Amino acid sequence: MTVTTPPVPVRTTRKLPKWAPVAVLAVSLLLALGIQFLGDGPTIAGVFFIGAILFAILMTVTSRVVEGERWAKDRLATTLVTFAFIIALIPLVSLLWIVVGDGLTRFSWDFLTTDMTGIFGQMVEGGAFHAIIGTVYVTGIASIIAIPLGIFTAIYLVEYGRGPLSRGITVLVDVMTGIPSIVAGLFAFTLFLVIFGPAYKAAVIGGVALAVLMTPVVVRSVEEMLRLVPNELREASYALGVPKWLTIVKVVLRTAIAGITTGVMIAIARVIGETAPLLLTVGIATGVNWDAFDGRIATLPVFVYRQYAQGGASADRAWAGALTLILIVMLLNLIARLVSRYFSPKGVR
Amino acid sequence: MSKRIDVNDLNVYYGDFLAVEGIDMVIEARSVTALIGPSGCGKSTFLRTLNRMHEVIPKAYVTGKAVMDGQDLYGPGVDPVEVRRQVGMVFQRPNPFPTMSIADNVLAGVRLNNRRISKSDAADLVERSLTGANLWNEVKDRLNLPGSSLSGGQQQRLCIARAIAVEPQVLLMDEPCSALDPISTLAIEELISELKNDYTIVIVTHNMQQAARVSDRTGFFNIAGTGKPGHLIEMDDTTTMFSTPSEKSTEDYISGRFG
Numbered sequence: 001m002t003v004t005t006p007p008v009p010v011r012t013t014r015k016l017p018k019w020a021p022v023a024v025l026a027v028s029l030l031l032a033l034g035i036q037f038l039g040d041g042p043t044i045a046g047v048f049f050i051g052a053i054l055f056a057i058l059m060t061v062t063s064r065v066v067e068g069e070r071w072a073k074d075r076l077a078t079t080l081v082t083f084a085f086i087i088a089l090i091p092l093v094s095l096l097w098i099v100v101g102d103g104l105t106r107f108s109w110d111f112l113t114t115d116m117t118g119i120f121g122q123m124v125e126g127g128a129f130h131a132i133i134g135t136v137y138v139t140g141i142a143s144i145i146a147i148p149l150g151i152f153t154a155i156y157l158v159e160y161g162r163g164p165l166s167r168g169i170t171v172l173v174d175v176m177t178g179i180p181s182i183v184a185g186l187f188a189f190t191l192f193l194v195i196f197g198p199a200y201k202a203a204v205i206g207g208v209a210l211a212v213l214m215t216p217v218v219v220r221s222v223e224e225m226l227r228l229v230p231n232e233l234r235e236a237s238y239a240l241g242v243p244k245w246l247t248i249v250k251v252v253l254r255t256a257i258a259g260i261t262t263g264v265m266i267a268i269a270r271v272i273g274e275t276a277p278l279l280l281t282v283g284i285a286t287g288v289n290w291d292a293f294d295g296r297i298a299t300l301p302v303f304v305y306r307q308y309a310q311g312g313a314s315a316d317r318a319w320a321g322a323l324t325l326i327l328i329v330m331l332l333n334l335i336a337r338l339v340s341r342y343f344s345p346k347g348v349r
Numbered sequence: 350m351s352k353r354i355d356v357n358d359l360n361v362y363y364g365d366f367l368a369v370e371g372i373d374m375v376i377e378a379r380s381v382t383a384l385i386g387p388s389g390c391g392k393s394t395f396l397r398t399l400n401r402m403h404e405v406i407p408k409a410y411v412t413g414k415a416v417m418d419g420q421d422l423y424g425p426g427v428d429p430v431e432v433r434r435q436v437g438m439v440f441q442r443p444n445p446f447p448t449m450s451i452a453d454n455v456l457a458g459v460r461l462n463n464r465r466i467s468k469s470d471a472a473d474l475v476e477r478s479l480t481g482a483n484l485w486n487e488v489k490d491r492l493n494l495p496g497s498s499l500s501g502g503q504q505q506r507l508c509i510a511r512a513i514a515v516e517p518q519v520l521l522m523d524e525p526c527s528a529l530d531p532i533s534t535l536a537i538e539e540l541i542s543e544l545k546n547d548y549t550i551v552i553v554t555h556n557m558q559q560a561a562r563v564s565d566r567t568g569f570f571n572i573a574g575t576g577k578p579g580h581l582i583e584m585d586d587t588t589t590m591f592s593t594p595s596e597k598s599t600e601d602y603i604s605g606r607f608g
């Protein structure tokens with residue numbers, strides 16, 4: 001009996017110590033600082049930009065010398081991927097930083113629960129309650145129209161659609177995805193103008209405008225989710241003598257519900273911050289308008305736009321309004337996550 | 350609770366393509382009929398016409414007759430959904446519903462059809478079907494776990510339990526063991542031998558030994574070449590087919606000389 005020795009592992013551990021990248025980074029940043037002093041003096045952006053390039057070069061060269069070529073390539077790839085990640089993160093983090101920083105000046109319970117009735121000049125009171133209600137109304141109306149419409153269209157395309165009609169719808173949906181939001185606003189505006197005359201302003205017009213923008217997004221994402229449902233499950237259901245419509249409702253939709261929820265939430269998030277069509281269709285108001293079918297109504301994006309344009313104490317309200325909007329979107333996202341966690345297939349191997 | 354099917358001059362088309370031509374076959378009640386033949390000769394295609402599952406595929410249609418106890422399956426006014434309730438099907442790859450527990454998978458035929466069932470009846474049905482599929486002892490303590498938590502062989506038996514829970518007359522199986530290991534295969538073969546006391550079973554298999562072991566009658570399908578329609582070459586008692594087939598091609602296929 002020969003005892004087989006285990007094969008020698010090809011990978012050896014990295015020869016450079018764990019702290020090596022940190023040290024190289026420090027050296028790179030210091031070098032970058034030094035180089036800048038030779039020029040017009042250092043800036044933060046300059047130090048990081050030049051430092052990053054230096055780091056990529058130094059790290060790769062050091063690794064090439066100490067560890068060998070394959071490790072050097074690995075270090076370079078790791079460096080580039082990490083930098084790409086950081087660069088992608090910069091706008092996101094700085095956006096949140098600025099919105100939260102500036103928004104907190106005026107953000108408070110009062111801000112969420114009062115409206116702008118009787119607020120003028122440099123008064124610091126007042127809030128966005130009316131705009132929150134308006135946004136809920138307008139987005140709610142858009143959702144009531146767009147979600148069923150989008151889901152039914154997607155079901156048609158995936159489960160029933162064959163031939164020219166379904167191809168036509170797919171093309172139309174693609175085109176609609178690209179419609180500029182102001183065009184959707186104009187469309188809704190004219191539609192109601194023709195039916196109800198020029199004096200009519202109401203949340204429902206804005207809702208229709210947003211629905212035009214939202215429907216194609218819903219169709220697209222739901223369609224994708226339904227196509228992901230394996231055909232085998234449909235066949236399993238048919239083979240049990242379940243009619244097609246019940247199969248769609250209880251197997252296809254049920255299996256895809258987690259993805260559908262996420263898709264719908266993304267569609268809502270997409271339209272909730274729309275400003276142009278709302279400026280055109282629902283305008284702005286200073287107080288709460290509880291009637292979705294009559295009168296102007298304030299919405300958060302338009303509120304932010306108006307307040308920011310006025311400047312001074314109002315600009316702080318604009319930032320607080322922006323923060324509110326982001327919080328609402330995050331809340332929706334959270335709900336979507338909970339719903340999809342609840343519905344997603346459990347215990348998949 | 351089982352029926353015989355008489356197939357008469359059946360042709361199956363996918364659009365313009367004639368996939369299976371001129372099938373005449375008798376499928377006896379309370380017996381196992383095995384269909385063998387090289388890949389692509391139309392065994393699955395033919396099998397799916399027996400419960401009208403071919404209609405799920407766009408542009409697929411049949412001509413000819415399949416009569417189950419006096420009733421033409423393709424007759425006018427015959428609801429394909431009703432046919433499928435009487436002729437159940439088990440597929441090549443186990444396909445339990447991923448969103449349902451083991452118990453709910455067994456009850457799927459009831460639940461998906463919105464039929465009401467009392468708690469105790471449901472529990473009875475689950476136990477009866479799982480026992481019938483030789484799976485009860487393995488899963489009785491975890492009926493509420495998802496069906497996808499089982500092994501491949503157990504999943505396939507779960508699918509069989511799901512199929513027999515709707516109490517069909519006929520059970521169609523399309524290569525039910527081809528995705529399974531030998532032990533699971535043996536479990537399913539034993540199950541088939543038990544099920545034939547109550548059901549008419551038609552099984553497609555690529556495994557000669559399996560056909561010889563489980564079936565009473567065997568039908569051999571063949572195809573003259575790609576793009577040509579598949580035909581039923583001959584059909585007889587399994588023992589005859591495997592000892593003294595009347596066609597040369599059958600003998601060649603069974604003895605492994607081609608295909």
Ligand SMILES: Nc1ncnc2c1ncn2[C@@H]1O[C@H](COP(=O)(O)OP(=O)(O)O)[C@@H](O)[C@H]1O
Nearest residue numbers: 363368387388389390391392393394395406576
């Ligand atoms: N959905 C389909 N659409 C068009 N042709 C098909 C389809 N399914 C099978 N076919 C064709 O029908 C023939 C028989 O296929 P199949 O019944 O799957 O053979 P088998 O099950 O015996 O291997 C093959 O030529 C195959 O290409």
Ligand SMILES: [Mg+2]
Nearest residue numbers: 392393394523
């Ligand atoms: Mg097949």
